[in-house]
Amino acid sequence: MKLAAVLVASLAALASVAQAAAVPGQPAPAFRATDVNGRAVSLADFRGKTVVLEWNNPNCPFVQKHYSTGSMQGLQQTSTQAGVVWLAINSTSQSHSDYLPPARLAAWFAEQKAAPTAIVMDPKGDIGRAYSARVTPHMFVIDPKGIVAYAGAIDDKRSANPADVPTSSNHVKAALRDLAAGKAVATAATTAYGCTIKYE
Amino acid sequence: MPAILTVFFALLALAAQPAAAQSLPRFGAPERHVDAELLAATDAIVPGKPLVVGLKLKHEHEWHTYWQVPGDSGLPTRIEWQLPAGFVAGPIEWPHPKRLPAGPLVNYGYEGETLLLTTVQVPADLPVGRSITLTGKAEWLECKDVCIPGGSDIALTLPVNPAAGPSGSAALFESARAKVPQTVAGLSGQGTIENNRIKISLALPAGRTVDRLEFFPLEDGRVEPAAPQVLKHEGTAVELYLTAAQPVKADAKAIKGVLVANAGPASGGWAATVDMPLMAGTVAPAPAAAATTNASASMSLLAALSAALLGGLILNLMPCVFPVLSLKLIGLAQHRTHSGPMAAHGIAFAAGVVLSFVLLAGLLIALQKAGSALGWGFQLQTPWVVASLTVLFFLIGLNLLGVYEFTFGSGVANTRAADSLTAKSDWRGSFGTGVLAVIVASPCTAPFMSAALGYAITQPAAIALSVFAALGVGMALPYLLLTLFPALLAKLPRPGRWMELFKQFMAFPMFATCVWLLWVLAQQVDANGVALALGVLVAIGFSVWAFGLSQRGSYVFRWVALAGAVLAALTFAPLATSEQTATARSTGGASWVEYSPEKLAQLTSEGKPVFVDFTAAWCVTCQVNKRVALNTDKVVSRFAAEGIIRMKADWTNRDERITKALAEFGRNGVPLYVLYDTSGHPTVLPEILTEGTVLAALDKVKVAAR
Numbered sequence: 015m016k017l018a019a020v021l022v023a024s025l026a027a028l029a030s031v032a033q034a035a036a037v038p039g040q041p042a043p044a045f046r047a048t049d050v051n052g053r054a055v056s057l058a059d060f061r062g063k064t065v066v067l068e069w070n071n072p073n074c075p076f077v078q079k080h081y082s083t084g085s086m087q088g089l090q091q092t093s094t095q096a097g098v099v100w101l102a103i104n105s106t107s108q109s110h111s112d113y114l115p116p117a118r119l120a121a122w123f124a125e126q127k128a129a130p131t132a133i134v135m136d137p138k139g140d141i142g143r144a145y146s147a148r149v150t151p152h153m154f155v156i157d158p159k160g161i162v163a164y165a166g167a168i169d170d171k172r173s174a175n176p177a178d179v180p181t182s183s184n185h186v187k188a189a190l191r192d193l194a195a196g197k198a199v200a201t202a203a204t205t206a207y208g209c210t211i212k213y214e
Numbered sequence: 215m216p217a218i219l220t221v222f223f224a225l226l227a228l229a230a231q232p233a234a235a236q237s238l239p240r241f242g243a244p245e246r247h248v249d250a251e252l253l254a255a256t257d258a259i260v261p262g263k264p265l266v267v268g269l270k271l272k273h274e275h276e277w278h279t280y281w282q283v284p285g286d287s288g289l290p291t292r293i294e295w296q297l298p299a300g301f302v303a304g305p306i307e308w309p310h311p312k313r314l315p316a317g318p319l320v321n322y323g324y325e326g327e328t329l330l331l332t333t334v335q336v337p338a339d340l341p342v343g344r345s346i347t348l349t350g351k352a353e354w355l356e357c358k359d360v361c362i363p364g365g366s367d368i369a370l371t372l373p374v375n376p377a378a379g380p381s382g383s384a385a386l387f388e389s390a391r392a393k394v395p396q397t398v399a400g401l402s403g404q405g406t407i408e409n410n411r412i413k414i415s416l417a418l419p420a421g422r423t424v425d426r427l428e429f430f431p432l433e434d435g436r437v438e439p440a441a442p443q444v445l446k447h448e449g450t451a452v453e454l455y456l457t458a459a460q461p462v463k464a465d466a467k468a469i470k471g472v473l474v475a476n477a478g479p480a481s482g483g484w485a486a487t488v489d490m491p492l493m494a495g496t497v498a499p500a501p502a503a504a505a506t507t508n509a510s511a512s513m514s515l516l517a518a519l520s521a522a523l524l525g526g527l528i529l530n531l532m533p534c535v536f537p538v539l540s541l542k543l544i545g546l547a548q549h550r551t552h553s554g555p556m557a558a559h560g561i562a563f564a565a566g567v568v569l570s571f572v573l574l575a576g577l578l579i580a581l582q583k584a585g586s587a588l589g590w591g592f593q594l595q596t597p598w599v600v601a602s603l604t605v606l607f608f609l610i611g612l613n614l615l616g617v618y619e620f621t622f623g624s625g626v627a628n629t630r631a632a633d634s635l636t637a638k639s640d641w642r643g644s645f646g647t648g649v650l651a652v653i654v655a656s657p658c659t660a661p662f663m664s665a666a667l668g669y670a671i672t673q674p675a676a677i678a679l680s681v682f683a684a685l686g687v688g689m690a691l692p693y694l695l696l697t698l699f700p701a702l703l704a705k706l707p708r709p710g711r712w713m714e715l716f717k718q719f720m721a722f723p724m725f726a727t728c729v730w731l732l733w734v735l736a737q738q739v740d741a742n743g744v745a746l747a748l749g750v751l752v753a754i755g756f757s758v759w760a761f762g763l764s765q766r767g768s769y770v771f772r773w774v775a776l777a778g779a780v781l782a783a784l785t786f787a788p789l790a791t792s793e794q795t796a797t798a799r800s801t802g803g804a805s806w807v808e809y810s811p812e813k814l815a816q817l818t819s820e821g822k823p824v825f826v827d828f829t830a831a832w833c834v835t836c837q838v839n840k841r842v843a844l845n846t847d848k849v850v851s852r853f854a855a856e857g858i859i860r861m862k863a864d865w866t867n868r869d870e871r872i873t874k875a876l877a878e879f880g881r882n883g884v885p886l887y888v889l890y891d892t893s894g895h896p897t898v899l900p901e902i903l904t905e906g907t908v909l910a911a912l913d914k915v916k917v918a919a920r
Contacts, residue, residue, distance in 0.1 A: 037460050037461045038461055039461075073360065074361065075355070075361055075362065075363045076361075110359065111359075111360065112360060143318075146460065148286045148287060148319055149286065149287045165461075172289060173289060174289060174355060174361075174363045175353075175363070202461075203435075203461045204435070205434040205435035205459070207284075207287070207288075207289070208287055209287055209357075209360075209361045210286060210287040210288075210316045210317065210319050210321070210357075210361075211317075211319075212317070212359065213317045213318060
């Protein structure tokens with residue numbers, strides 16, 4: 015009975031997610047939130063710029079894979095220097111053991127020498143659900159017109175093993191390269207891999 | 215459990231530490247939640263003969279690892295072999311997975327204990343008697359609500375021996391092998407895709423049935439893992455409705471995956487690999503909303519038969535049946551000394567009950583096949599049937615009061631007829647009682663029956679009929695047992711004057727039933743119709759009173775009785791020809807919206823929460839629910855506060871659209887309560903409501919809708 019109730023509730027939650035997925039070629043769902051420093055962040059403010067959304071959870075082995083090798087920080091650095099806006103979003107529920115309060119999360123990013131434009135708190139999961147983000151890291155690239163240009167995995171090697179990073183091809187890097195060259199993104203959608211987002 | 219607590223406390227400790235002291239928040243000690251072991255199916259390696267080995271993964275409670283396609287998240291388990299020269303390991307032969315929900319997402323994987331099989335090619339030129347060690351490294355992701363990469367070095371040493379026997383784990387290998395999906399001869403199918411809707415149509419091989427079917431895609435990003443999969447029966451074929459993953463890959467020409475029927479081979483089902491063509495076409499929206507169809511509403515045949523049996527038993531306690539049968543039992547008790555012919559009585563009675571149920575079911579199925587949208591309770595959707603039942607109950611009541619004696623066989627409640635228990639005509643009477651019991655039981659649809667009948671109606675005719683037969687057996691069971699084992703009769707109270715009084719008293723539940731039936735009739739026809747029905751009762755009353763007198767020797771009254779009967783028939787005639795005149799009137803107050811599929815679709819598409827009450831005036835459970843749960847101040851004000859629109863689907867009269875809507879939820883009767891949240895997702899509430907269950911459902915949906 016309890017199981018059935020959970021099932022129904024989770025299906026209901028899914029239905030609401032599925033209605034509002036961020037699909038390449040479609041306008042990116044707007045959102046407004048606060049970052050770890052308490053500043054307001056709105057997607058609309060970045061119209062005219064390319065925006066990368068990175069779903070993050072420091073406790074996830076797949077996220078650690080890309081930070082321990084420095085590949086995520088490297089991509090953040092090169093792209094933000096080129097004028098791209100990079101938003102790291104954490105949708106972990108406050109009730110989950112993986113949840114980190116804003117100050118702790120900010121400290122972790124500082125520790126990693128990470129360089130996102132902002133670290134966005136989404137403990138209610140509203141942004142995550144609007145984008146149908148499933149895993150960490152789930153990546154989205156939004157073009158200057160506000161259209162989703164890429165949605166999916168960070169790279170083509172579904173693993174939690176840092177040793178795989180040097181030999182894999184980074185989909186986000188490729189999408190940013192295509193956008194910068196004024197071309198259509200060649201690989202616009204892949205299946206994201208990682209840890210499930212710990213939604214409320 | 216303790217391990218989980220350890221993790222939890224380790225995390226707490228981490229969170230308490232100053233931020234700078236810790237870089238990556240990691241789990242304290244590398245806690246293991248999965249044990250790995252390499253096993254072989256045989257106790258030796260045979261030169262030149264493939265060797266089957268298996269990686270046994272033993273998961274701690276609530277932890278899991280993943281299948282080859284992990285679903286929304288996760289990683290498949292991998293084995294990297296370091297084998298001696300000449301040995302070549304094949305790919306992992308995966309047992310079928312199960313769905314593992316994680317919040318709004320679903321993964322595919324294993325819990326408990328699983329064995330991942332690998333077939334290893336063995337060189338032919340091995341020296342007999344030597345021991346050979348196979349080594350490798352297994353890597354997996356072990357998850358509960360957190361995930362930890364796991365791994366283990368694995369090794370297995372076996373002697374080389376041409377006469378190898380089964381190993382100690384052979385049984386484990388056998389059960390694992392059974393769970394590895396195979397291609398199944400005669401199983402063919404094709405996929406159709408329209409937008410994000412995928413329909414798989416399957417022709418099943420002879421002898422394979424499906425109550426529950428799950429599809430696990432063998433490609434990433436093809437099917438939305440967490441979307442409900444809805445099963446629909448189309449004669450001997452089945453259709454499974456899936457949701458394509460976003461973004462939809464339009465170029466695909468095939469759909470590959472694993473089908474798991476009836477929870478897989480370990481539960482008596484089967485698992486098959488399928489590779490079907492996928493074509494663009496029209497796919498209707500999934501016939502039934504939500505998981506109810508495939509997960510909970512689809513009963514196994516055994517469950518349906520048991521539910522029907524139980525429902526039948528409970529029917530004996532219904533106010534409309536209990537008097538009839540209890541008096542029949544009393545008749546038996548009076549003759550407890552007899553033994554032989556009693557069994558014949560019991561069997562005749564049971565035959566009467568079962569046969570009537572089967573006939574009724576046959577009629578229902580035939581009418582449905584002919585295109586009438588009918589459901590259980592359909593008998594009560596026609597005014598003249600309701601009126602006839604009123605007359606019947608009235609007649610039984612008068613009989614119980616002793617106004618006249620019933621001479622149809624041993625009689626419904628005629629204790630005197632039991633005197634001639636051994637008479638030849640008597641078993642016919644018992645049969646007749648059985649038939650009558652079914653007729654009087656039909657208004658008293660027990661809550662259990664709705665689900666069992668809903669199941670039956672969607673099944674092939676043979677299965678449907680056996681469900682109805684089980685219902686009959688359940689109803690006949692107490693009586694049958696007492697007649698087969700007369701010793702049990704000794705346990706019944708001794709006959710005496712109390713019996714006559716009891717019999718007369720039982721007339722009043724009968725009259726109460728008449729009142730209720732007349733109330734139902736009042737929902738279907740106007741005041742004139744009700745007056746006519748009451749007139750019939752008066753004429754009938756007069757007629758049987760005269761008949762009773764004639765039975766006591768005043769033969770003149772026979773003619774009076776006949777005249778009364780003619781009068782009753784004449785009064786009844788207009789009723790018999792009238793279809794229902796009044797449309798069902800709303801009884802729940804002005805705040806209820808009348809149901810229509812269009813209106814419902816419009817409201818849900820506007821994001822409005824809607825509560826639909828599928829009800830009927832003749833449904834007792836519905837009326838009780840309305841009283842104790844739906845119309846209480848607390849619930850009404852809560853509905854108003856949440857802005858939930860209350861919609862009433864009144865099935866008192868025949869309504870094909872409502873019958874169809876019920877069928878979409880796997881039901882074939884009322885009550886049915888469905889709550890649609892703001893995203894239009896339906897939640898089915900239980901059939902028996904309390905204030906608490908309704909409020910709890912509202913709470914839950916509020917959370918889900920956010």
